[in-house]
Amino acid sequence: MDYEQFAGEKCHELMRIQEEFKEKFGIDHYEHWTYDAELELLRLYNDDNDQLYLKYTPVGTFSLKSETWMWSWFNEHSIEPSKDNVLAVKDFGIEKDYSKLIDGTFPADEYDCWEFAAIAFDILDGMGLYRVATEKLHIYMLIIGIVSENSSDVIKFNQxxxxxxxxxxxxxxxxxxxxxxxxxxxxxxxxxxxxxxxxxxxxxxxxxxxxxxxxxxxxxxxxxxxxxxxxxxxxxxxxxxxxxxxxxxx
Ligand SMILES: [Zn+2]
Ligand SMILES: [Zn+2]
Structure with a gap:
């Protein structure tokens, strides 16, 4: 199977799961986000009484300025401990000879980025994806768990x-x-x-x-x-x- 076909399939699979994920946890209902890279914790919220904490693994980032993709394992600014898990995607790319999964950074468009996210989702296992969008950067996060507001991570997050x-x-x-x-x-x-x-x-x-x-x-x-x-x-x-x-x- 060539890369385009493979990526297309994975994207299709993700779309279905992503809809369920968003609906189940009301993801789109939250207007704001903040995250802590050290704790790998994403907080979605409207206010202090209406919020959701999610554990994530960073997949990669898309720079809107340079229109390039960068895998998280390649990104020296990414301090998340779990970013090296994403190297499993690279290993898979080496096995299949898919260069976009092997190279650390290269020109891409938003459609490519969702394909990369979908492939990471397939290989790494997760609940869904979340894209943090700032003016200059889109950060693709693989959501791997929901975190209780009473957990020590959330307490640290808010301290x-x-x-x-x-x-x-x-x-x-x-x-x-x-x-x-x-x-x-x-x-x-x-x-x-x-x-x-x-x-x-x-x-x-x-x-x-x-x-x-x-x-x-x-x-x-x-x-x-x-x-x-x-x-x-x-x-x-x-x-x-x-x-x-x-x-x-x-
Ligand atoms: Zn400051
Ligand atoms: Zn002084």
Missing amino acids: KKVECKSHGLSRAAFVCQHLDLEHPKGFEEAFETYKGMDLDEGDDFAAWCNECEKVRIQHDGWNEKSEEFAKIKLICEECYFELKKFNSTV
Whole structure:
């Protein structure tokens, strides 16, 4: 069987299953989405009382700008632990000599993308597919389970998240009012940090500039006076590490 015929068949199969999946879980009824790549958790919601958590495996992404497809196993920005499961699709491609399943990235159109998603669905087993659509990117997610709102993954998902204009939903971090990306001002931290690290209960990313450090020492630590000078503000984890990189130079 040639690739076109095979892909067409799989797409047809998926369409039928996908309709059932969407209807059963009311997928189209949710207006908004957010997801956490580390936890591989997708949240569909209208509000806090009307939501659904789904476990996913990333299949791949379609860039609307370059009109290219990229398999998740090839994507170095994809941090989902299960992306390597998608290599089973590549193995199958090698066996059948289907180059579109073997190459990591190449020009494609939206129709191709649904074919890739359908083939991944067939090989990897799942409940259905969900496509997260942003302005620049379509992310194809293979849905592999429904997650209870009381599960530890969902609790982690909702812990300490802030909505950042640049970075979306991310963990919270705290910095003094002086730190910016214009002039390096030093970067004193409550404890040594790195991006993505696990935080103990009650620990937060927190940093302040050299001036704040002087004031803090003058006033024997954090108190009303030194805090007034620092005016600590809430930012996202991604922003925090951008500031750290820039400000650590002095
Ligand atoms: Zn400061
Ligand atoms: Zn941010």
